[in-house]
Amino acid sequence: DAKTTQPPSMDCAEGRAANLPCNHSTISGNEYVYWYRQIHSQGPQYIIHGLKNNETNEMASLIITEDRKSSTLILPHATLRDTAVYYCIVSVDDKIIFGKGTRLHILP
């Protein structure tokens, strides 16, 4: 079973920041937090991952709370092409389990 809880869907206006929350209250000390997204009928695409510190790359920022029990993925300037299902995953070993994710709708 997935170790994360995400809202089933969210809306965000185009051009605004999209903030996607994830709860992982049972995360252990050596488990990483990963984010992927899946656009319809395609394979998931890696976005970002982190352990304790906040991370930023060309796609997004990942904010992990100090107690590591939750995190937020931030898409700074959402576009229509960011419409997808976003998955938050915690993992420490080779077994990567996806949950149900959040369906993000970007509104024009």
Place this chain on the structure above:
Amino acid sequence: SQTIHQWPATLVQPVGSPLSLECTVEGTSNPNLYWYRQAAGRGLQLLFYSVGIGQISSEVPQNLSASRPQDRQFILSSKKLLLSDSGFYLCAWSRQPTNEKLFFGSGTQLSVL
């Protein structure tokens, strides 16, 4: 650069027929390999993963099996397909050791009729 090939893109098979889906990775060695399935409107379900040749871990008891005959080749098989085997099958790879990101193939849409 690394690439992952998965074929065929679509497949229609009758109930009771066999199945063989193949996935190959290029440009890397000793990858972790994964098979996922996504039923219509559902999330991704991990079916099998492999950390080396001949090493297969099965996550869900089912009508399917997996094999890794070569380092960069991962095969998903069934002797007799069921209607419930329909879905979108995705192969993925990651570098070793652990905690590396997954790279997915383009998927196979399987319809069992």
